[in-house]
Amino acid sequence: GTLTSAALVWRHLPICLVMGLSSDTVHFGSVFRPQTMAPWPELENAQPNPGKYVEGTTSPQSTSPGKGKETNKNDTGAPVTKIELLPSYSTVALIDEPAEVADPWDLPELRDTGIKWSERDTKGKILCVFQGIGKFILLLGFLYFFVCSLDVLSSAFQLVGGKVAGQFFSNNSIMSNPVAGLVIGVLVTVLVQSSSTSSSIVVSMVASSLLTVRAAIPIIMGANIGTSITNTIVALMQAGDRNEFRRAFAGATVHDFFNWLSVLVLLPLEAATHYLEILTDLVVETFQFKNGEDAPALLKVITDPFTKLIIQLDKKVLNDIAMNAEAAKNKSLINIWCKTFTNVTQMNVTVPSPENCTSSSLCWLDGLNVWTTKNVTFRENIAKCQHIFVDSNLPDLAVGVILLLVSLLVLCGCLIMIVKLLGSVLRGQVAVVIKKTLNTDFPFPFAWVTGYLAILVGAGMTFIVQSSSVFTSAMTPLIGIGVITIERAYPLTLGSNIGTTTTAILAALASPGNTLRSSLQIALCHFFFNISGIVLWYPIPFTRLPIRLAKGLGTVSAEYRWFAVFYLFFFFFLTPLAVFGLSLAGWPVLVGVGVPIVFLILVVVVLNVLQSRCSRILPGKLQTWNFLPLWMHSLKPWDDLLSLLQEAQDGPPQAQGEAPGTKSTSSSTAL
Template identity: 50%
Template sequence: MSLSDARVAPLENEPSTMENGEKNGDLSVSITSLERRRQEDQKKSEADEEDPWALVAPPHKGKYWREMTCSEKLQDVGIIFVRLILLFVLLYFFICSLNFLSDAFRLLGGKAAGKALSNNKILNNPISNLMMGILATVLLQSSSTTTSIVVTMVASSLLNVRQAIFIIMGANIGTSVTNTIVSVGQAGKRNEFRRAFAGATVHDMFNWLSVVCILPIEWLTGAFGSWKDCGLLCQLTHAMTKNLNSEKHSTKKELLKALTKPFTRLIIQLDKKIITKYAQNDNTTNSNLTLVKHVCKITVPQAVYVGNNTCRIEHVESMGRCHFLFENLARTWSDHALGVLLLVLALGILCLCLVLIVKLLHSLLRGKIATVLRRFINADFPGRFRHLTGYVAILIGAGFTMLVQSSSVFTSALTPLVGVGILHLDRMYPLTLGANIGTTFTAILAALASNRDVFQKTLQVALSHLFFNIFGILIWYPVPVMRNVPINLAKMLGNTTAKYRWFAFVYLFVVFLVIPGMVFGLSVAGTAVLAGVGLPIFFFFVAIAVINVLQKKKPNVLPAKLKNWEFLPRPLHSLQPYDDVFTRLCSVCKCCISDSDD
């Protein structure tokens, strides 16, 4: 029997000793209780390793609080305070890097996205509009920018409300690419990457599933409904806005950008109105016009004569040359070259901040702090109010997203917490749904600030975005069976990326670029081409999905040959052959190594 076992045994047999230990001065009892706590922490850690989706309880290292002297306690509090300050500083630069990433993609693809949105010939059916929304948002890295461009085009009668609704559905999908990119920063540790990637892609799964359900309804009700060319969302929002008049102009308040702009403006400044002009097909716009600002509003001191031979210095706004880091470089470099440089800088800052944030979270969230924080974030309401917890989480997610005015920033900040095991995937899901609601607040504010003559149309588009997300939540959240569908799909993707880490990059490339590009190309060719090529492919993959479910749930209903996929060549039913190729190609890269690493 070990020393710890010998001490634990009499403790269990003599509870009165435990109660009066301090009174009797029995030091061995105190040591035994601490040893038992360490053993419990070790057991929790082993349980977490068995279940990769469980909340992580890292074993406590060093002394417990009750074991420390007064000076050690003060030192520990000081270290925690310094780490918290560093954490907020890193979060600040992390958010700034997301802004740089958005600007880089605007430089690389902003003009192309604007020109594509201005071409009514390719926006001839809902599928092409949907894919254009995805591609434009991926290129612009901002669903708010895509939505504001669409609202402007509707106000200019370049798009009708029905077309705008389908583009906004695509923007809802495209906005989730940012937190999926952020999750790749935790690829160094397998289980962290599993949880982080699942936490990011649960947003993707909800958006895709909502589109699959709502787009056909909107399309069919518009094609065959009593109101021609206007579907369910279009009719609902028109009924809500037809009698409204804009009497006051609201101003757009920016909370988070007010904090980040002082730094980001020192690096790069872009004129986003150029993209809108391309989208509006403004013939006065020069095709070689750069997105980088060169002329800005500046404040200059000016002497003003006030009489009696005296002058007063006043600061007057005037137009002058912009001053930021890339201004001189932008005069000689093209937008694409500058975009590549800014993209490298943004990804470098993003990865560095993410790695340091994860390390700080690991060092902070240990012992009692981690336990209390995990319980608070993931706690449910007691008793009969337990089922309301998720709906309160939706409201919290919507509230925080309204404050920061960016669903990408909010969900990207939560992704590392899911990865390190503080926030459970089941709690991330309703927070993500709330972020989808909160991001529509920006478009509603923009609509309320529009001119009276276009107020009704712009508000109708903004409200269509809101009700699309509300209907999606009503489909995929209240019923537990439906709620588990996007969560289980995200877990499946998380397990796959944990085993084959290169799959994350393939997923990003295929889901956000290849599939939208191919479907968009087919839809541009015409509805007949899209139906003739796309529908057989769609039903083929639906059949594969159904067979996969039956193989797991009810294999007896399938023919003997279809009970597994072993009759097919291995590359058609396993990722292992591709993993062997990737491993040989990039064996030096740790994230490409397969099962053996941790």
């Protein structure tokens, strides 16, 4: 019997080895444990798996003590040995794997902590329904005031910096420089908080021959960059929670990086080839567009009745300032008279000399005075506007500061309430359905279509609200709380860029005949610029650099939240102002200062890529940035410095119950 059992074991040993089993074999109620070296060295020190046993009745010769055995009796009284399974008996890995680190960009699971619907009684279900309806109404109300606050914020910025922005356009010699035109577009759009306003000024200047289409294209590119500051400001409102702020700031700045990267590629290309000017001129000549109706006011129909009760501006003043009209420089932007009547009458007036007469037949002398007959236009004021600042007699700057503070306060409050309401509504199964609907791709092989459909959705939604700033700002809190991923927000943002240009095209088609061609060509330049940017940075997945750059900036800003404010001022104010100042000094100064800086930035970028991808090809000293002082390659020293400054401003912290004047030992908290 022993020989037969040994023969069977020997026969089945290769099968056991192939299947990953050890040489321990349970056969005919006996357990054979040959005391030989295990087939795999790592099995000799394998740890037992707790709670996993194989049972078998044992014969007397198998009762030798062994590791991981438990002997009990079954129902018949026969001894039963439980042998602890080693990893070779199962699919458990034989090595300890490091614990998976949670991806900070994974969407959080919004758990429903309330009472389940099935556990509610009739009264509870009715209350739950009314609560849901109430939350939905509140959400719409806060969203309405959120959009209105953005409109008032734009008016406030125009009152504070509108005249300065108009004076930027008045220097036509600087605008011939494409780089200067770009930064002027950025600064003006940041100051007036509206790309539509800056674009309309450019259109008016082109129509009046104060600016050529070629010089206007860089300004339109700059306006495309400047309009993305609004949702970046909105993202700052979510700085209270690091994870929400990481996602929200990345979702907002993906718009910034797309615009900056597009300009870095397309501005030199346009300066060298003028492809946008040639293409749009060809389109306008080919289709022979005619005057159409005004662009449909969809969202404005709802928001204007409220915002016009707060402030109304005379947009013509900015256009007049840009065109060097002296009378407009001292005129207020606040609209006082909304209903006027223009009357043209013939009057006898004095002129300096007979050459200034209307005609020789309508010119006569009366002593030393020369008289003629001219048509004189009188504007009669009939009805005042109905807004709260119509009779305030405050200067534009004071009204602008008041509206700026109030609109930012309302914007912040509405955003906080929207986030809280969305957080309470989007729980459990509702959140699962919404996240799957927004973030799931189409089945293979049509997954690639999903992103392009998102671009169309973003364009359509922006066309409805008629503002890319409103659409992207409303989407920012959704990204922060984890409803929309960065990867899905990116094509929606690209679509919003397209949507805002279609609104401009419709507005251009409604222009008078003398400005139709120029305004339409400028609007088409804006449209094809965004299309070119999408072609560069979306179709091929590895070219979607804005997503990776935005995630990197979001991670840094979540750790050092002051860096988000620094980014905002540096890229939207300090850099454009510095470039504008160098442009005033002339091309030699701009090139002499700008080229070394650009070269240094390129070297740093290339070294960073090589250090992360293939550092072995670099010299040992260049494989890291440790050869530089810490403050040159890390934000930690700057963070410590700001912490010390904050501590010095607030005074040394005192422990609770500590007498004044006693030295505190509590440590300061880093920003």
